[in-house]
Amino acid sequence: MDQENNSGVTEFVLHSLSGSRELQIFYFAFFTLFYLSIVLGNLLIVLTVFYEPSLHTPMYFLLSNLSFIDVCLSTFATPKMIVDFLVEHKTISFEGCMAQIFFLHVFAGGEMMLLVAMAYDRYVAICRPLHYATIMNVRKCVSLVVGSWLIGVLHSVSQLVFTVNLPFCGPNRVDSFFCDLPLVIKLACTDTFTLEVLMLSDSGLMAMCSFLLLLVSYAVVLLTVWRRSSAGMAKARATLAAHIAVVTLFFGPCIFIYAWPFSSLPVDKFLSIFYTVFTPLLNPLIYTLRNKEVISAMQKLRHRQVSS
Numbered sequence: 395m396d397q398e399n400n401s402g403v404t405e406f407v408l409h410s411l412s413g414s415r416e417l418q419i420f421y422f423a424f425f426t427l428f429y430l431s432i433v434l435g436n437l438l439i440v441l442t443v444f445y446e447p448s449l450h451t452p453m454y455f456l457l458s459n460l461s462f463i464d465v466c467l468s469t470f471a472t473p474k475m476i477v478d479f480l481v482e483h484k485t486i487s488f489e490g491c492m493a494q495i496f497f498l499h500v501f502a503g504g505e506m507m508l509l510v511a512m513a514y515d516r517y518v519a520i521c522r523p524l525h526y527a528t529i530m531n532v533r534k535c536v537s538l539v540v541g542s543w544l545i546g547v548l549h550s551v552s553q554l555v556f557t558v559n560l561p562f563c564g565p566n567r568v569d570s571f572f573c574d575l576p577l578v579i580k581l582a583c584t585d586t587f588t589l590e591v592l593m594l595s596d597s598g599l600m601a602m603c604s605f606l607l608l609l610v611s612y613a614v615v616l617l618t619v620w621r622r623s624s625a626g627m628a629k630a631r632a633t634l635a636a637h638i639a640v641v642t643l644f645f646g647p648c649i650f651i652y653a654w655p656f657s658s659l660p661v662d663k664f665l666s667i668f669y670t671v672f673t674p675l676l677n678p679l680i681y682t683l684r685n686k687e688v689i690s691a692m693q694k695l696r697h698r699q700v701s702s
């Protein structure tokens with residue numbers, strides 16, 4: 395693609411969290427620690443599910459896939475942000491910027507769909523337990539995973555084809571630590587109203603619908619558990635409260651940024667940290683590491699490691 399012909403901008407300047415030199419070094423250490431925990435925690439889950447035959451069930455396959463997407467989601471921009479804390483001029487090439495937009499929407503879209511798939515899995519397990527084995531077979535599980543990635547890619551491409559062809563000629567300062575779509579669109583030197591409406595109905599609607607779907611599925615599950623016994627209720631409520639908390643932390647900022655794109659606010663850059671850093675860290679903590687089966691599988695693996 396020949397960008398330079400129709401646009402003067404060949405690179406963008408990123409504006410990370412500002413502050414003194416000491417503060418930058420603190421951010422560097424802080425986010426490095428965060429990033430390493432995300433990668434190690436999630437890889438540990440993927441490996442545990444992979445090596446432990448007792449965890450070869452749809453629920454754990456989906457959890458392991460979520461961990462994998464979390465690693466991707468935290469890797470497309472965060473390492474660059476971390477290195478940038480030590481760099482004076484934080485720039486990114488035009489292609490790099492488009493790549494970041496592409497991957498953000500593939501991974502975030504895939505993650506949203508996977509969360510919905512996991513909610514569906516739990517819904518079937520709790521509300522239709524007798525049919526669970528026939529409904530959630532391996533084929534269904536694979537198609538849910540493949541479908542999530544496919545929707546993520548289609549969703550991302552559908553917005554990117556319009557973005558790469560925008561003319562950029564003037565300011566090239568992106569007020570965030572990575573290229574987020576609304577911020578980049580704002581820099582185009584043309585009327586972007588149509589594109590913003592497209593983004594609103596694509597990203598905004600997708601986030602909003604999956605969020606509502608998740609809340610409804612949680613409500614149905616909670617209602618079912620409650621009708622059956624009040625003893626199971628306390629445990630289910632605690633688990634669900636944790637899920638609702640992490641899902642809200644992920645979807646809240648997405649919806650805020652993408653469903654009100656016409657007014658990009660300075661706070662957007664802090665909010666985007668929620669879906670690139672905090673969610674990938676919280677997911678394994680909430681979904682998996684509170685799970686006794688996973689913990690005991692990890693211990694079993696460690697013993698096997700030690701004895702071999």
Ligand SMILES: *[C@@H]1O[C@H](CO)[C@@H](O)[C@H](O)[C@H]1NC(C)=O
Nearest residue numbers: 440455458459462535536539
């Ligand atoms: C994702 O899910 C599929 C389908 O169940 C499974 O075969 C695969 O091993 C999972 N991948 C990861 C990384 O967990």
